[in-house]
Amino acid sequence: TQVIKHFLLAFATLGxxxxxxxxxxxxxxxxxxxxxxxxxxxxxxxxxxGNSTGQSIVERTHQT
Incomplete structure (x- = not known):
């Protein structure tokens, strides 16, 4: 899937x-x-x- 491909690329770059x-x-x-x-x-x-507070930093980073 695209998500898995994205994570593999991130692992190669960031560990x-x-x-x-x-x-x-x-x-x-x-x-x-x-x-x-x-x-x-x-x-x-x-x-x-429904708990956007826990996800707010990620959401802000991704501009969603």
């Missing part, structure tokens, strides 16, 4: 994180994505729906 935090968008909740993170040993933290 592999121990944890990532995402919203509950379908791209981040798919079985394929969860399997990908598991293979890399990355803990996946999902934000609470």
């Amino acid at each position: 592999v994180p121990k944890k990532i935090r995402t919203d509950n968008g379908s791209a981040y909740t798919s079985h394929k994505f969860e399997e990908f993170l598991s293979e890399w040993g990355i803990e996946h933290i999902k934000t609470i729906p």
Whole structure:
């Protein structure tokens, strides 16, 4: 998927994180994505729906 390709590029540039935090968008909740993170040993933290405060820095960075 495009999301996995993006993460692989980010890993090559920035290194592999121990944890990532995402919203509950379908791209981040798919079985394929969860399997990908598991293979890399990355803990996946999902934000609470409707709680934009926890995601505000990321949202601001991405201008969403």
